[in-house]
Amino acid sequence: MHRFFPHPILALILAGIWLLLVNSIHPGQIVLGLLLGWMIPLLTTQFWPEAVRIYKPFHLLHFVGIILIDIIQANFTVARLVLGRPDRLQPAFISMPLILKSDLAISFLANVITLTPGTVSARLSHDRCHLLVHALDVTNTEELANTIKSRYEKPLKEIFEKC
Template sequence: MARLLPHPILSPTLACLWLLLVNSITPGQVFLGLLLGWMIPLLTLSFWPEAVTIRKPLTLLRYIGLLLIDIIMANFTVARLILGDPDRLKPIFVELPLDLTSDLAISLLANSITLTPGTVSARLSEDRRYLLVHALNETDPDALIATIKRRYERPLQEIFELC
């Protein structure tokens, strides 16, 4: 079964994305979405360095919801900061120590940070133990690190790694 459907979560996700992109749920588009959702993971299997194992699917759903809320709220915060007095911004770089070891989890953490307006992941250290993060307006680097670890890194660790 794993050879025929190598990524059982990615396949329906791709099919749904296709339907959203074409903005149609006609039988032909549903069939094409399912076909693409099945073929893309099958044809790209050799590019995946490791098998993806989601250990806690409900935690993944909560994580996605939390990330979407954070993105929306951060958009308002950044708009307020930029439309206010940009000279009062206090940008900083912080080195975020990583507890994650999985390449996928580290990549998702870096992308989550970058997707949230006001923060950008800038660089991963050679030893993959630190992630350099830029924040648009932060006065307490320790609070930023604690927030990222609590809101993003720990759930990703629960979802993708053995804790």
């Protein structure tokens, strides 16, 4: 079964993304979304570096909700900063130590940081123990690192890594 349906959760996520992209829940689009959701993971399985294990799937759903809320709030914050007084911005790079070990979890963290307006993950150290993050406006670098660790890294550790 796993051979013909390698990533069932990813298949559903891809089907959902397809429906959002086409902005339709027409039965034909649902079938096409499910077909794409099945075929893409099936055809790309050989390129996955490790088997995807989600240890707490309900935590993943909660985490996605947190990300969506953070993206919306960050959009308003960045708009206010840029349209307000851009000369008062305090951009900064921070080197954030990582507790994550899984390549997938680290990749997820880097992407979540980049998806959130105002922050960009810039570089992963060669030993995979530090992530360089650029932020648009930072008054306290330790506070930003602690926020990223508590809101994103800790839940990702619970979701993708066996504790």
